[in-house]
Amino acid sequence: METTVKARWLGHSAVALVSPSGKKIYIDPFLKDNPTTPDADKNPKEIDYILLTHGHEDHVGDTLALAEATGAKVLSIVELSGLLKNDGLPASQAMEMNKGGTVRLDDFRVTMVNANHSSSLGGRYAGDPAGLIIRFDNDITLRHLASANRFSRGVPRAG
Numbered sequence: 001m002e003t004t005v006k007a008r009w010l011g012h013s014a015v016a017l018v019s020p021s022g023k024k025i026y027i028d029p030f031l032k033d034n035p036t037t038p039d040a041d042k043n044p045k046e047i048d049y050i051l052l053t054h055g056h057e058d059h060v061g062d063t064l065a066l067a068e069a070t071g072a073k074v075l076s077i078v079e080l081s082g083l084l085k086n087d088g089l090p091a092s093q094a095m096e097m098n099k100g101g102t103v104r105l106d107d108f109r110v111t112m113v114n115a116n117h118s119s120s121l122g123g124r125y126a127g128d129p130a131g132l133i134i135r136f137d138n139d140i141t142l143r144h145l146a147s148a149n150r151f152s153r154g155v156p157r158a159g
Contacts, residue, residue, distance in 0.1 A: 030061030
């Protein structure tokens with residue numbers, strides 16, 4: 001097992017992580033129509049988890065297509081999860097939570113926290129925007145606050 005977490009910024013708010021056990025995690029996967037995402041990263045073939053901070057199209061991005069292609073579980077605030085299920089995300093892939101909650105996923109935990117922004121998807125209310133605190137079992141912790149802020153530490157850019 002690796003002892004590090006690999007992190008790459010893919011443009012805008014999109015980040016790809018690889019956990020110490022090799023789990024592939026994408027946060028806010030706005031990739032295909034994102035001019036700052038390198039072409040080689042626009043269509044990932046393997047994703048275990050997609051974590052969403054809020055419902056804006058430039059954060060939800062390619063979530064539905066990626067979840068369908070990879071079988072990834074999608075973690076988001078309850079209201080956004082409902083919209084994604086209405087738009088075709090299978091309930092078996094949807095993981096809902098609220099701010100203040102923590103969920104364990106393999107070798108890491110995700111805590112949803114407050115982030116100051118707005119949240120809608122296609123003109124529909126998508127719940128409160130959220131930040132994510134990701135704590136890996138090897139004691140590495142990352143914060144992703146989406147449009148409210150970026151990671152608390154620099155993340156290498158893809159490419």
